[in-house]
Amino acid sequence: MREAPRHNLPAEPNSFVGRERDIGELCRLVGDARLVTLCGIGGIGKTRLALRVAAQCAPAYPEGVWLAELARISRPELVVREIARALGVREERGRPLLGTVAARLRDGRCLLVLDNCEHLIDECAEVAAALLASWDELAILATSREPLRIAGELVWRVPPLDLPEGAEARAESVRLFLDRAAAAGTRLDDGSLPDVVRLCRELDGLPLALELAAARTSLLSPGQIADRVHDRFSLLTTGERTAPARQRTLLAAVEWSYDLLSDREQVLLRRLSVFAGPFDLDLAEQVCGGPPIAGSELVDLLGALVDKSLVLCDESRSHYRLLATIRHYAAGLLREAGEHDALRERHLAVLCELQERYFATELVEPGVPWPRRLEALTRSRGLLDDQRAALDWAAESGDVDRALRLCSTSTGLLPVSGNPLEIVGWIERLLALDLSGVTPGRVAQADGFLAYGLEARDELGRSLEYALRSLEDLDEGFQRCVMHSLLVMVLLRMGRAGEAAHHAELGLALATAAGDTWNQAAGLAGLSAVALVRGRLREAQRHGDEALARACEHGHRWIMARAATQLGAVAEARGDLATAKARYELAVPWLDELGGGVDLARVLARIGRVAALLGEFATARERLAASLELSRRTGQRQGVARCLVGLSVLAEAEGDLESAVPAAAAAAALRASIGQRSGTARIEELLARARAKLGEGRTTALWARGGRMSPDDAARLVLEGVRPPEADPGPPTPPGAMPLAITPSAGGPLVGALPVGHSPLTAREREIAGLLTGGLSNRAIAEELVISPATVARHIANIMEKLGYTSRAQIAVWAAEQPSA
C-alpha cells in the first residue's frame, strides 16, 4: 500500500526570491495565531508566500499540511468539498461532509491552507470558524483580497517586494527581476542596473508585474520596458483609474504585457480563461482552437504565452494553468470581445463529449485492455473542476438536456468513485429548471442517479421509488443494467430477496444480450448475494465464480474486486476461512490500483478479522492496521468502528480479553457517537465470555474504560499492547512545571516546557526577576540598578519571552521558586 503523503503542496515552478524575514515570522505566527490571513491585491504574491510558509512549517504539523485551491470553484457549497478533496476525506454515508472533515482534522496537529478565498469569502469564513472551533490543534493559513473577519483572525498584509534604496542589486524586487530575466535567457550586465532599479520602482515591487516585465527582456531593454509601462498609466482603459495605486500599477503591467501579444496570442489567452482548473494541450486545442487559430499552431501560441509568463505550466509541459489574476483579466476581455457565450458553449460541448467518451472507454466498450480503461478513468476524474464549470454554464444558459447528459456520464457517479452525492445535488438543481426540451429518457437517467444518491443516504424507500420510475423510460443500455443492479442492492437491504433476484436476472439477461461484461458480472454478483441471503451456498458459489470470470474478462479492477469480495463472503458463510481470506486478498491489489479508499478499507478489515480467526495474528494485525489508517485518513468513522471490532476479535483470539473488551466498547461508543447501532448479540457473547473468565466487576470496569478511550488509544491497545494508565490522572504534569497558581490563562504558552535544572536567564535578568518578587516598579528597579527604566522594561520583555510568560506577576512567582544563587 502506498505511504500516505503528509502534504499536497505543489512543487514550486521557479525559485522563490526574497521575503526571508517575513517567512520566518509567518511560520511563528501561524503556530501562534491559528488563523492567519495573507491579504493583498491580486499579483502581490499571496499564494507563493503562503505555499512557501506552509512548506517551511510542515515539520511542525505531523498530521500534514493541506492546500485547498479555491480559485477552481465558483459555488459556496463546494468549499467544504475542496477541503475534503485536499485532505483525501470521502463523504460518509448519511453524514454532513463538514462534520466528517472536522472529525478527520481532530487526528492531530494540522495546517490547512485556503488559497484564494475572496470570491467565496462568507462561506470560507463560516467553514474556517467551524473547523477552528471544533479542534484547537488546527491552524489555518488563508490568502484573500479581503480578510475573513472572524474572531481570532490575524490579518497579515502582504507588501510588495522591497524596493532598492539606491542603485543596488540586493533589493528583493531587483533580485526577482534579474532571476526571472535570467530564466528567460537574458543576461543583464551592471550597466543596466539603474534602468532595472527604475523599472522596479515603476512597478512598485509587485511580483507579478516584475515577472511579466522580465519575460520580455529578450526583446526590450529594462529601460525601454520602464518607459512603456510608465506610458501605460495614462492609457488605462478599463475604467479603474480610481482604484488604489498598486492595483492600477498591476493592471498597467498586465495590459502592457497583453498588448504586446500577437493577435492570435491575445485570442488564445482570452479563450483560455474558460478553464476552471489545469488543462492539457489536447483540451486547449478542442476548446480554444478555431478561427483565427489554426489547430496546428495552438501549441506554439501556448508556448509563447508560457514564455511570456502569462500561462504557467509544470515541468513536463503536460498541464497548464492561468494565475487567478490573469484569468480574471482575460475573462473580462473575452466578454468584451463578445466571445464569452460561444466559448462557454464550446467548453460545455467538449466536456460532454470527452466525458461520454471516457465513460464508454472505462466501462461500456468490450475488449478494452485495463490500462486504457484506467487511463480513461484518470482523465475523467481530472476534469472535475471543468466539469463543474461546464455544468454551471449549462444550468445558467438553460441547457438542461446537455447538463443532464454531462452528469450522467461522469464516472464520479458510480460507486466506483464512491461519491454520488455531489452529482445528486446537481441533478436536483437541474430537474427544478424548465424540462420542456428534455427527453423522457434523459429525465429517467437523472432519476436513476437520484436513486443512487438516495441509497447512499440510506433513504431506501425513496431510492426504490426513483429507481423503478427511472426504469420506465430508460433505453435498453448500460444505464438500464446499472439501474437493475442498484435495485438488487436496495431490495436486499430492505430484506426483499425475491424481488432482488428478479432484477438481478433482468439485468443479467439484458447485459448478456448486449455483450456487456461489466453488467453481466454485476448481475451475477447480485444473484450470488441473493443466494447467500437465502442460504443457498452452492448456488451463491456458482454465480460468484461466474461473476469473477466475467469481471476478469472486462478487466475493470472495481468490478473484479466486487466479485472476489462476494466469493470471500460466500466462503466465510461456509466456514471455509482460508478460502475466504484468499478471495478477499485478491481484491487488495485491485482496489489499491484504483487509489485505495473506502472499498479497500472494508476488504482489509475483513481479511484482518478472518486472519485472526485462523490464528494468523501477524497478518491480522497488519491488515487491520492498514484498514484503520485508510479509514482514519478518509474520515470514515464507520470504517474505524469496523476495525475496532476486528481488533476486538483479534485480541480475543489471542486470549487477551483485557484488550478485547475495551476495543469492542470503543467501537460501540464510536458508533453511538455517529448515531449507529452496534450488533448487540456479538457484544453480549463477548461480555459473557469475559465475565466467566475475568469476573463481573473486572468486565464492567474494562467495558467502561473502553467506552472512554479514543479510537486510536483502543486500537493501540491491541496493535501495540500499549496500555494507558488505569485511573484517569487528569492532564499529565511535565517535570519542572510551574505551580498551578501562576499558570497563564487557558491556552497560555510553554509553561511546562522550561528546561529543568538551570535558569535560561542571564545574570542581569535573574537580578531583575529577583527584584520583581519585591513588587518594585520599573522605575524603582532602574534606580536600584542604576539603569534606565526603558532598559528595565526591555529586560522584562526578554524574560517574559524566554519563560513564555505574559505578566510580571508570573516572573515574580517564578523567581521566588528559584533556589537563590
Place this chain on the structure above:
Amino acid sequence: MVDPGTGRTITERQLDERSAAAAVVLRRRGVRAGDTVLVCLPVGPDLLVAADAVIAAGGIAWPVSPDLEPGLLRDRIRASRARVLITDLVAVREAADESRVRVVLGVADLRDGPF
C-alpha cells in the same frame, strides 16, 4: 499619572504591567530590536502604554498623530517603512493600505493578545 487631556489616570504599576504584557504581544507579532513601530493613538494612557511597550520590545516607537489629514497620514506611514502599526482607528488602518505595514494591532490586542 494623570492625563491632562482626558483626566484618565494610570498608576505606575499599571503602566509597568500593561506595557510589559504589550511588549510580549509585539514580540510575538514579529517586532525585533531596531524595528520601527508606528503608534497612531489619541493622547492618553493607551498611547503611553504602547510607546513604552515598543521600547521594551526593543523597537523604535514612531508616533503619528491621528489628526493628520489623510494624504499626509498616508505619506507618513509609507515613509516610515514600518512593519507594525498600533491603532484603533479605521481611517488609519485604511491609510496603511499601500504601505509596508504587515500587521495592524489595536489597543485591545496589546492588552491581552489577539487570541
